[in-house]
Structures are given as C-alpha cells and as structure tokens.
Amino acid sequence: MNTPDPLFEPLALGSLTLPNRIVMPPMTRSRATQPGDCANALMARYYAQRAGAGLIVSEGTYISPMGKGYAGTPGLCTPAQVAGWRGVTDAVHAAGGRIYAQLWHVGRLSHTSLLGGQAPVSSSAIQAEGVNVFIENEDGSPNFVQASAPRALSTSEIRAIVEEYRQAARNAIAAGFDGVELHAANGYLVNQFLDSQANARTDEYGGSLDNRLRFLDEVARALVETLGDASRVGIRLAPLTTLNGCVDADPVATYTAAAKRLGEIGVGYVHIAEADWDDAPDMPLAFKEALRRVYPGVLIYAGKYTAERARDALRAGWADLIAFGRPFVANPDLPERLRNDEPLAEHDRDTLFGGGAHGLTDYPAYRGVPDRA
Template structure:
C-alpha cells in the first residue's frame, strides 16, 4: 500500500526521494539568549532526513514576530549560523530542508516580544487563546494573549521587507527553500480570514483585498529567492488561534489561485485534525487541485493507508506526518516495511532538552512491542 508514498517526486528544482514530508512543528528548544538553533536541533532534524522534504519549525522573522518562548529566529547573524549547523547536518544525511518563515501577529504576549504591543491586520484580540512565556522555569508558562494594534501601511511595508530579508537569510543559512506560514491563525492568516480582518483600506473588506497581504508577501519571497524555492502553508478550515473565515471554500480557492499566479513550488494544506473537526470534502480538495498547478502537500492525522489513497486520488502529491515524526525518526523506513509507529510523549513537546526530542529510538533499536 505505501508504494505511492515512496515514489520520487520533483519539487521545484529538487528531485525528492519520496513523497513523505516532515512538516513544521514547534519544539521550543532554541538556545537562550538569542533564540538560536543549536546542535541538539541539528541532531533531531538529521535523524529524520530520510523524509523527502523537511520543513523546519516555525522561525520568527523579527523580534516582534515571536509568539512563544524559546522558538528560533532567522534575523540575526548568530541565528543564521545556528541554522547552518542544522542544514549542514540534514544535507550530510542526504535530506532536503525548507525553513518556515513565521510572523505570529497577534498570537503572542508582550513578555515574548520585549514588552511591545503585538501587531495584526486589525485591533481584534484573539479570544480564548493562550501562548507560553519563559516564566523562569523549564516548563512553559501559559498566558492569555493581549489586544494587538492594527498595522499601519508603514508596518506592512516593514514586515514585507522582513519576510524578504528572512528568505535571503534562510538561503545563507543553507536552507534549500522557504515556506511561508500562512496558516493556523498567525499574521498572514489574520489578514485572509474575514473575522480577524476589519480593515477598511485596500487590505480589508473584499476577498481580493484580504488576499492582498498574502499576495505581496509571496511576491517579496519570489523576488528574494525565486519561485522554485517557495512553498506556502494554508489551513482553510482550522479555527486555531481565533481566526475564522465566513466562506472558507471561496476564500481558499481564491488564495490558491493567488499562489498559482506566482508559480511557486508547492502549497501545503493543514487539515483540521482535532476531535469533531470539520472535514475537507473531496470536492473542496479538487477545487484546490484545479486552482494550483504546483505540488500540493496535505497534513492532518494521516496514516500510510490514508496517505496513499490521497495521492492515488490525485488531490495530493505529498503527505506530511507531524506527530508521527516526533516519535519515529525512521518513519520512512517504518512505512516502507509496514512496521508499527511509536507514540510521542506530549509532555516533552515544548521546551526542555534532548528528552522527547532526539532520544526516540529507531525501530531496529526496539522490539516489536512498539505501539501503533
């Protein structure tokens, strides 16, 4: 059954060994102070380099773009050097790795951004949303987000420049390309979704206006590194971090057409994956397929069988496995050999050290009692 997953595929100018993606997952283990990637992270990613594509964890493009404690940045020379350790390690194992460029917008707290007020499309607080801060212990301290201020035109221009520079920094750091985080309620998503954007200028109101910021960010990335090195992650039906769209199918098919206009390498769709989450219909997925000519990646509670069916159907070209990659550094081999998958420890996802990051064994180092 996993034969389709294991077939090679062309992504931009890259020939990938298989159609299995390790997607971006926040692990909050950057070196402090400075939010720098480190040797521990290099080991973690290199262990998983058999994935056809690795997309690194969300990486803030500026100090105010940071949403959570201990996440890595890519805007200082030290951060670029830190990421070089990671990309070198992945490349030594034959892997291909993109950086995920991240601006959280309103999904943060002043304690994470030097006391500043967060920025967003509009001055609308994300309700019932918490982020974690460094409270002086090794455990993440969760706090409520605060009300942001609406971005001015000057703010928008500044953020566009930050995205462009971050893409250049990523290539300098050895990444093979960049993925724009346009999903899960963060800044780009705050412009796109109707209930988080109350602007009355050219960045709000109509659907075309709400997509303008996404369009301009992608254009800035294309100018920086070239269309073949760019992917964008979207989450059409998720309501994570308080972003909701009144007509998601219309909105995200239009967003896919915007991305297609730029000729980027891939579109990465995060499906809602919590209990009782809305299900993306096959018709919706087909509309996205018709709107976008590049590689389409899907993520969200996939197992090998469901992933193979999605690729066989033609709506997906690659499948991302998030949590399974946490506990299974050799996930590709386990899929190839129909071996059971280990379960991750949710208590070690965020913060800490090697425990729960780089100490999960390969199947060959365990016995057959590993849990599926």
C-alpha cells in the same frame, strides 16, 4: 507483479528530487538556545535523524523580534541565528536530506513579555480571545497565558514587514536552506489578513476578498523575487480549521481564490493543514478537488494521515505529498516504518515543548539502525 507504492515514488520539486512523498511538517519544539533564540546542535541532531523524509519543513522560525510568539522558538534575523541554522542544514544535507525554512510572524498571537513590553501587531486591533501562548516565568518554568491585545498595523508598517520577509528569505539561503515556506496558516499574521472575521480594515488590505489577499500576494511575490526561483517557495494554508481565533465567513471561496492566486504567482507548493483534533470534520473531497483544479503546482496535505489514507490521496491525484506531524516526533525512521508496515511509537506529550534531548532526540529507530546524525 508488484504494484508501486505511491508513498515511495520520487517527485521533482524544482531542481530538487524528493525520493519519497513523505514530508516532515513544521512542529514547534521550543529548544532554541537562550538567550538569543538560536538553533543549536541538539536541533541539528533532531532534524538529521529525520532526514529520510522526502522534504523537511523546519519549525516555525520568526522573521523579526516582533514576529515572536512563544518562548524558546528560534529566529532567523540575527547573524548568530543564521549561523545556528547553518549547523542544522549542514547536518541534514550530510544525512542526505532536504530542508525548507518556515518563515513565521505570529501577529496578534504573542504576549507583551515576549516583545519587550510592546503590544503585538495584527491586521486589526482584535484580540484572539481564549487563545493562550507559551511563555516562561521568571524562574524559567513554562506557562501558558492569554495572548495580549494587539494594535493594528499601519500601511507603512505592513510594507516594512513584507521587507522583513524578504530579508528572512535571504537569511534562509545564507543559512543553507533549500527553500522557504511562508506560514500563512493557523491564525498567524498572514491568516489574520485573509480571514474576514480577523480583519476589520477599511483600506486596501481589508474588506473585499481581493484586498484581504493583498498581504499574502505581496509576501509571496517578495519571496519568489528574492529567491529567484518560485519552486523554492512554499505556502502553508489552513482553510477550514478556525485555529487560534481566525474565522472566515466563506472559507471555500477565500481559500480557492488564495490557491488560484498562488498558482498565478507560481510558488512551488501549497501546504494544506487540515483539522487534526479528535472528532474533527473531514475536509470535503470536493474542496480538495477544487484546489487541484485552480492550483497547478505541488500540493501537500497534513492532518492525521495514516499510511493507507496517504496512499489513497496520492492515487486519487488531489495530493502530491503527505505530511506526517506527530508520527515524526517519536519515529525518526518514519519513512522506513511506513515502507515496511512496522508499528509506530507514541510520543510523550509532556516533552513536546521545551526541555532538552529527552523527548526530542532519544526516540530509537525500530530496527536499532544507527541514526543519521
């Protein structure tokens, strides 16, 4: 008797049935059409090639012009941007896939050259020292530069950004996405409210843990209300990674409370980004089990998982889905390679950000099967 492979057991996510437990997570590739930051036919081909994933989460997609932090990234706030993403979602659905839009506001992780000369905005006027962002020089060549010093948002501006998230959710549905994922990880705007050392506010959005959770709470509720179905909303968190200068004094307490709050709101999934750099410490099992206890929905984990580590996590029960980031870059047929224990191709680091089809859509399937695009 063959033991079922936990990676290939279906899972219900609201009205969606995911055919496997393999997620393609958001990965910035900086190929949006310029000017206009629109998703395009090349991106449609890229995502459709990977439609064998149980769920695809799009690359980070900015919700407003002030939410942009890197050159070449797509937006979801103009009619042309919505139309561009419609081409992507149609291609993914035609290939049998499912795709959520990751809604992104970078906050302080931007540069004045990307914002029409304006300073970035954040919970507080604290610069992310030593953090670089991707821009283009005047001749179009890529460059990484120190993120500009931000200014603190007023309370009225915070409420206006909540409404920008609400409108982005409407735009995502108009663009044909199956749902949305709020990017609340990796040092971006929501994370800048959550983590104590990035938030020096003394009003209702800062200080106590409950206050620091307020912005996450308001945005999550706005997305659920707008979509009318909590299962169509996911949240990405990075509890212990300290990425991009965001550090919390007590991350276990902060992120256990965040997960509990998201469970009370009823969002469909929480997507946990683990540290994935070389020699990064493992996230303690006790913390993962604590998240499982306080959050009743679907839990996704991402962070250098191998097929066997993924299977072990699913069998243990603290994970429901596993996201494979870098492997999806060079392996458009990743689920089939994992199913058949076939070797994985290595990606070309020099083609990750910007450029054209090379390093995006020209990685072949292992068995030479025609791609899904």
